[in-house]
Amino acid sequence: MNPDPAIRVSAHSTGVNLPHLDSIEGAVQAGLSHTREAFGTGIAAMRDGARLFAEVAETAWGGSKLLHRLAMQHLGANVEAVLDAAEACVQARTASEVMTVQLDLVQLLMMRTSVQAGDLADLAARAAQHVVETIEAATVRLMRPGG
Numbered sequence: 391m392n393p394d395p396a397i398r399v400s401a402h403s404t405g406v407n408l409p410h411l412d413s414i415e416g417a418v419q420a421g422l423s424h425t426r427e428a429f430g431t432g433i434a435a436m437r438d439g440a441r442l443f444a445e446v447a448e449t450a451w452g453g454s455k456l457l458h459r460l461a462m463q464h465l466g467a468n469v470e471a472v473l474d475a476a477e478a479c480v481q482a483r484t485a486s487e488v489m490t491v492q493l494d495l496v497q498l499l500m501m502r503t504s505v506q507a508g509d510l511a512d513l514a515a516r517a518a519q520h521v522v523e524t525i526e527a528a529t530v531r532l533m534r535p536g537g
Contacts, residue, residue, distance in 0.1 A: 435532075442528035449524040453517025460513055464506040471498055 475495035482488045 438532055442532055446521065446524050446528060450517075450521050453514075453520060456517060457510065457513055460510060464502070464509070468499060468502060468506075471495065471502070 472495065475491050478491040479488045482491060
């Protein structure tokens with residue numbers, strides 16, 4: 391934005407012969423030009439940074455949703471096994487049959503818990519690795535000239 395020409399004072403408009411005023415004015419104009427350029431570059435970098443941060447956040451959120459979905463699937467399977475065991479206990483004819491059903495349920499849940507914990511740990515590690523890779527790629531893009 392150029393200043394109002396009616397207000398602008400320069401060596402030419404004062405009518406006074408000041409040889410250094412032209413060089414000072416030129417230096418000030420150059421400084422303003424560099425400042426505007428730096429400000430524009432800074433704003434562009436902030437926009438790029440915000441865009442890349444949003445990409446990383448979206449990646450992390452996607453991993454979180456996958457973990458949640460898997461946890462809910464495991465929970466549903468475990469609740470179904472408990473309900474099946476409860477039904478089997480109701481239909482059992484002796485205390486020994488009830489104890490067998492309960493023992494089978496405990497063994498099933500212990501086995502499932504081990505497998506499910508491994509599934510969740512593997513998925514969490516993959517999701518975390520994906521976030522790290524996204525951050526690395528975003529950093530490279532941000533640091534690239536013209537990025």
